[in-house]
Amino acid sequence: MEDSMYSRRLASLVAAIAVASGTVVWSQAPRPPQSPYLAPPDNVVAVRAGRMFDAKAGTMLTNQIILIRGDRIADIGPSVQIPAGARVIDLSDATVLPGMIDAHVHNAGRGDSVEMKTIVMVQSAVRDLEAGFTTTVDMDARGGFGTVDLRNAINEGLIKGPRMQVSGQSLNQRASSPYPNPGPGFYAGFTENKNINGPWLARAAVRESKLHGVDWIKIYTTQDFVGARALYEFKPDGSLLAFPSLTLEEVQAIADEAHRMGLKVACHTYGGEGMRSCINAGVDLNMHVTELYKDDALLNTVVQKKLPIMITIDDLAGLNAGDRRLLTELGLTGDKYLTRLGMAEQTLRKLVKAGVPLAFGSGAVAGDGAFPHGKQADQFAWKVKWGMTPAQALQTAFMPAANVLNYNWATRVGSLERGKFADVIAVGGNPLTDVTEMERVRFVMKGGVVMKNDLAPRPPQTASR
Template sequence: MLQFGQHRSDISTTTSGEHDLKLNYPRWASLSALSLALLGLGIVSHASAAVTAIKAARMLDVRSGNTIEAAVILIDGERITAAGSKLAIPAGAQVIDLGDKTVLPGLIDMHTHLTGDPADLGYSVIAKSVPRITLTGAKNARLTLQAGFTSVRDVGADAYADIGLRDAINAGDVPGPRIAASGPPMGITGGHCDDTMHAPEFKSVALGVADGVEEALKVTRRNIKYGADVIKICATGGVLSFGDDPRTSQYTLEELKAIISDAHRLGRKVAAHAHGGDGIRLAVLAGVDSIEHGSYIDDEGIKLMKEHKTWLVPTVYLGDWLIANAEAIKLPAPLLAKAKVVLPTARQNIARAIKAGVPIAFGTDAAVYPHGLNGREFAVLVKLGMTPLQAIRTATVNASELLGWTDRVGSIEAGKFADIIAVDGDPLKDVSTLERVQWVMKGGAVVK
């Protein structure tokens, strides 16, 4: 039962040609769900199912880069039916007037770990059960949605917890963004995607560990069996793992080809954690869809990624937060030492990749820093050479293309989900406005 006295949010609306109407409902409840509930009480008329019209001073067309003044967006159910300047609003439409705000498509983060938090980067993660990380994921999904990210790709969670979270959100059980989930990330024994925090006598091996072509195929198929939308692999060592080097490759070309070709055959894309040049080269040659991080990307990697049209998903803001907060989260000294070397180097190399024209999609690695701060990545991308519009496109049209969801999200266009955000000011002049999203709609329901 929805408890209308708890977790309420007031959303002022008007019905065209009628008096002001104020609706109170839980943040995660859609207007349609509210209407059904109230219909059962006999206090909702047919007008409640009418078209919704959003009015705002400005709307950013992320494809053209144009700002549309006096914007009107018409929505029927979950989908946009029309968007433009001064569109006629149908009689009986529910009108949401956002005043002087700028509206944009809901943002997309292509590299999250919703079931993790920064404190988990230390030894405390050993004490966390799957039920506990799942509930952590529910909390972080809500924070991410409230920050204006209406879609995410979750690239690595223990025990398929991200897949369970995705399904709970889709069922309406908890609030959160649309999720493309990977389940357990795949890696070699003792590699970045293996659990390296337990002593050997505990014989702890991560669920996604697969060595050799035969095992790699089996784990790929198992992840898909249990609901993975995307396959995540660790092609190199990492920063936040013991005993490996981010510059060295881990999977062989043969193993990578087996995983990627099978995933593609079964309709899934593949994301490769890859810091080092050799790991990037091997993953791209094997046909991977995206390189995550790319900290040590070199001229050969840049050339190959452009030739193969492989997406780069840099995660650069985390370097600021992690190093500043390492003591507070008790980050183990060996991991901090690696971070202090790798993360500043990454910025230099990512800037070169941006300048060279490598295709970029937006990602944050949220969990390395607190969820909800995802928007801070935009300003760093601009510092590294992007224009504000280019940075915004990484989290809208670019990300939707990498997801394979261009028919659903990434722009405010007829037929797309009504995933829309609003900010004060002009993000083309100050991209940091995206750190302070004021209003969020997902699938036609106001959630902030």
């Protein structure tokens, strides 16, 4: 009862925010006949691309035409015929790319009221979309299942935002927030996930989460944010404490039950036993894994199982000063003592050398803190700094990220191909020569609908009959 009331309040508030902010155009009917954020079936658009990034090959093509019907790409190539009456968008002076994918965001803030959480979630979604991220995965709603309502509202065209997959509330909250936690996020929703002690309670939590309509299960196997001081702190030798919060048997039960239910599992882990449990238990996406560079045997397991890895550079960069301060307090100074960001660099270098697929994920959080929504494209510059080519860095936000999505979404997003969603972005320069161009996305189309166009002054044309 509490959960259904919570969901109804969120759905009502999302609609109210949309109306008040002008993001929805209502008629006299309860729902508009056609949302401005959804392409009508008779939508016909042709995009002229001066340069176009081939996300699969990692190369730049020139003088391409993308023909869109409805919300999908109907044809693409240098000699595509533009039908009479089609709307023509001329991006001849720009670089066109697929919409980017950020497979690790947090749309809601911690400890807010339901109403404020909803407002912030909408803000986060709009920021991501306008930065060129047309697909995102929310990896922990910070209490409750408001992200399910957010996803559904976007899909229905009530509000503007990226297409989303969501995990809702993480399963084992004690690994991600102090206990007891008086905030509303801790008490909203779920019963089982508050106390996962044993494989059968873990399965029960997955089953309840499925009933709320999530796409993913998010777990924490290193207990990093709890106690008088955060338990990600460093040992006297400079390694991470990485206190394990779930056993291998519990993680195996979660992965097995989730897969039975058609869900995927993502694991937050920094190192130690918790990292080994995730990689060995059949988890679909292992995130952070900052100390993986120390464990060649485990890295070989990743390679043999062809597991994707996600290193969330943005959140680690935002936490870097605090890490350095903690090391200094322990008397651990000098380059040999690495922060989590420094560990992530070593891990990324090894993963690239081993050919492990790297999925883009930022860990972006709500608000205007150290790693906010809408700024996560700065990761590309970090990756180039750490040894990737600009093309390799860009590719992480396309097919490797698409391949980790649930429901075989790699057939729908991640590249500009016939039959995929018409998710198209553009920047003014060439990101293969200056990867920071991705931090200045100037054109965004999602599903055949232009969501942002700061590229200048050429107005859309109509092909002559």
